[in-house]
Amino acid sequence: MDARTRYSRWLPELEELVAIPSVGVDPAHATDMEAALAWLEPRFSALGAATRIVRSPGEQVLLADLPAQIRPETAPTLLVYGHFDVQPAGDLSLWESPPFRSEIRGEWLYGRGVVDDKGHLVMYLEAVRAVLAHGALAINIRFLIDGAEERAGTLALDCMRQMEPRPDGCLIFDGPMIARGRPAFYIATRGTLAYHLHVRTGERDLHSGQFGGAALNAIEALMAILAAARRGPDGRLPAPLRAGAQPLPPPVEETLHLLPEPLVYLAEQGTHPADALVGADMYHRLWAEPSFEVNAIGSGQPALRHMSIPCEAEAAVSLRLAPGQKADAVAAAFEALLAAAAPAGASLTLTRRGASDPAVLRRDGVLLEAAADAFATEFGTRPLLIQAGGSLPLLTLLGELGIPTVMTGLDLPEGNIHAPNERLLLEHLEHGTAILETLFSNKSFTR
Ligand SMILES: [Zn+2]
Structure with missing residues (x-):
């Protein structure tokens, strides 16, 4: 089966969405930001969600509330975050195909935003459709689709702070796996x-x-x-x-030997270790x-x-x-x-x-277990628990609010996000959607 047939559930929509150059950091693309919202909102409405667009100067957030099909008043609520703004294309001469016209080459789909984060948004839509078709949506889902992630906007944070009642858990597909076949959950970031x-x-x-x-x-x-x-x-x-x-928690410590060797990792970035001890403790330095x-x-x-x-x-x-x-x-x-x-x-x-402030996410609870199981079913291995050396204000807030959070994604280190030739491994459309279907039909998330 050729790729276009095999991935026909996702490709037409993903290609349409990628074709809207929603570059949030560039005021010249203000109308494209509106176009992306106008593309997204009816798709969430068509799922049966109550949608609302919240605006502040230069920022937009789409909220979409989808009630459970089974006893919504007692069902838990899962906050699902993603973003529709993308990085600028940068130097067009470095792209092998036009950034805003996606193209399949080999096992990859290329285009600006295919994996950061529009591919994940299309997985959300497709997973909900599949679950609704079977009458099995067991949880209330509140989508928060951010239009200012790449410019570190604050409107999404305000929306999250004001949410009443608080969601029982949060799921974010907007990040990389460690490597092909090796998913990861991020449990802390630096400040x-x-x-x-x-x-x-x-x-x-x-x-x-x-x-x-x-x-x-x-x-x-x-x-x-x-x-x-x-x-x-x-x-x-x-x-x-x-x-x-805080020192690295034991589950993170246990995964360090599976991560890229520090000196090789640095050499691949064209740099040199800061001192002779980096080879032995790079991940401790970056994360803890x-x-x-x-x-x-x-x-x-x-x-x-x-x-x-x-x-x-x-x-x-x-x-x-x-x-x-x-x-x-x-x-x-x-x-x-x-x-x-x-x-x-x-x-x-x-x-x-x-x-x-640094973020320390709650890593207990049914949601994380269920998500880890769902990833294991798809990839044959449980996600590694890792930390990040960077910073994400959204995670800091989720940590402060004590909301159990799965921060993950189906990007890969070779996915070229924020760079020319951004790409999504096509088979991750299937894996990601299957994981979401499993989670959206699981009613056992509890406070
Ligand atoms: Zn992103």
């Missing part, structure tokens, strides 16, 4: 803190012949300040910045340790040959916070550490530019 630093050491730049060795240099002062937050020889940040960090990075430095005029002593220097820096830490507490420790490291005579201004 963030970002700062701008400004250092002033005098009223004006000075001649190094007249003052070199005697006058305070702003770049040297900045380096001394930044050094206070750097990793030590053990690869760890100073103790005050690590306070509260805070990190500190200097993102940019500015001072003087490096393109010129001039022997002066700068009186000003600035830097952009950021931290990733480990699960267990709180952004406000780490911020206080960080600011104190840097202030103490400023040489006498250097005035340091620290401006906080953003912060988010």
